[in-house]
Amino acid sequence: MSRTIAELTRGHDAAAPAVVCGDRTLTYGELDCAADRIARALQVAGLPPGARVAYLGLESVDYYAALLGCARSAMVFVPINFRLTAAEIGHILADSGAAMLIADAPLRDRLDGLDGVVCVDTARFADWYSGYPAEPPVVRIDADTPVVQLYTSGTTGLPKGVVLAHRSFFAVREALAVAGENWIDWRAGDIGLIGIPGFHVGGIWWATQGLGAGATMVAMPRFDPATAIGLIRDRGVTTVCVVPSMLRLMLAEPGAERAALASVRKLVYGGSPISESLLGQAMSILDCEFAQIYGLTETGNTAVCLPPDQHYPGSPRLQAAGRAYPGFAVRITDERGDAVGPGRVGEVWLRTPGHMVEYWRRAEATAATLVDGWIRTGDAGYLDPEGYLFLCDRLQDxxxxxxxxxxxxxxxxxxxxxxxxxxxxxxxxxxxxxxxxxxxxxxxxxxxxxxxxxxxxxxxxxxxxxxxxxxxxxxxxxxxxxxxxxxxxxxxxxxxxxxxxx
CATH class of the missing domain: 3.30.300.30 (ANL, C-terminal domain)
Incomplete structure (x- = not known):
């Protein structure tokens, strides 16, 4: 069982499709070779371990190859939201100190002042690395090595870079395996739809879960509800991960009928609150298991889950975010940081082995959020007597x-x-x-x-x-x-x- 993103493609059928996006497919063998070549190319370009490599573009198979290439060369992958303004993108490039930018030409052309940054056009990306040997470089990589730097949405100011280590992408899987739980599981022959963009922790986390299990992961250049329904129907998608707003748009499509979605066996949702009416509509159309996940970029994505056995009509916990994974923990605190009892609303703190390494170059902000192994979420909520977490809202909202x-x-x-x-x-x-x-x-x-x-x-x-x-x-x-x-x-x-x- 792999414990780093660098190993994700190891041990799977080389001829099986790994990533599908648009009209391109990479098999596990092709993805494995591409990752090795990219890692070599990055080294030859003079980038040392720990260097930041930014990616600015629509979803593509190259995105996932670049992620694995960075992981194998002990470099840090920095995916950037392609919807951001030039000023916002410029901030991320400057703040991260990115040594290289892999970008779609139309997006890169909006940017000025890229002195000192090696730029590679995604249209020529495969040509750029294809001449290098498909042999992984010899570098030290372990579960605590930083591998991804994601920028928070910045709804209250300039976004901060959240540094995640390899362990952030394996903590949940390992915890569930030890406990023998199948809240989020993968089976032979699974085909996963990546609904959440890869520049978001939910998207990149979901992709790594599927690739680690040998599943075929289907992505879209950008989310489109009609396309998502078509992919589920035509490719026989079995597992889906979306945020509630995406689910709402998908279910509003004329083709969102039970027959078209019959292949789906599990739908994982999270990222924002879901209304009772939307969840009820989804449960009436989709004949599958549901799992709700809750967490932050800072927790390495999910730390809390409402498992499938709590998703049934009339369940008293359908409005709960869920309970902590085995070996994880939730506590509710008052203004002084002291724990409060069940039923009392306070700030939600999460303890997870997947928590962030740091906010990049922001020691004070890191110390304020990561406290004695706990992540302060800034969310308000309460626990019921059985330990299920009910969220109220963001404290500042x-x-x-x-x-x-x-x-x-x-x-x-x-x-x-x-x-x-x-x-x-x-x-x-x-x-x-x-x-x-x-x-x-x-x-x-x-x-x-x-x-x-x-x-x-x-x-x-x-x-x-x-x-x-x-x-x-x-x-x-x-x-x-x-x-x-x-x-x-x-x-x-x-x-x-x-x-x-x-």
């Missing part, structure tokens, strides 16, 4: 109305249950009397009035939690991982100079 704490996710779940609502986001807005008021942004799929939504909420929420205003919009802004960009929604509501509560 909490709305305080007349001294009462309101978590947006609770209000959003209530509103999302209305059949006319396609998507919803709730934020706090200034209020002279109560300090804040609840403001809802609603993207509707059919005609509905604010009055109808108010009446809908009145049966489900305490009066002080019901939005004082429903603002109808075409779409809810979200980042690539599906998280609501609340800051973008809040800004116009708060006059310059007024303190933003919560």
């Amino acid at each position: 909490m709305i305080i109305v007349g001294g009462e704490n309101i978590y947006p996710a609770e209000v959003e779940n209530a509103i999302a249950g209305h059949p006319a609502v396609a998507d919803v986001a709730v934020v706090g807005a200034p209020d002279e009397r109560f300090g804040e008021r609840v403001h809802a942004f609603v993207a509707a799929r059919s005609e509905v009035s604010a009055r109808e939504l108010f009446v809908h909420c009145a049966d489900r929420l305490a009066g002080y939690k019901i939005p004082s205003r429903f603002e109808f919009v075409e779409r809810i802004p979200r980042n690539p991982s599906g998280k609501i960009l609340r800051r973008e929604l809040r800004e116009p509501l708060w006059p310059t100079g007024i303190r933003r509560i919560g």
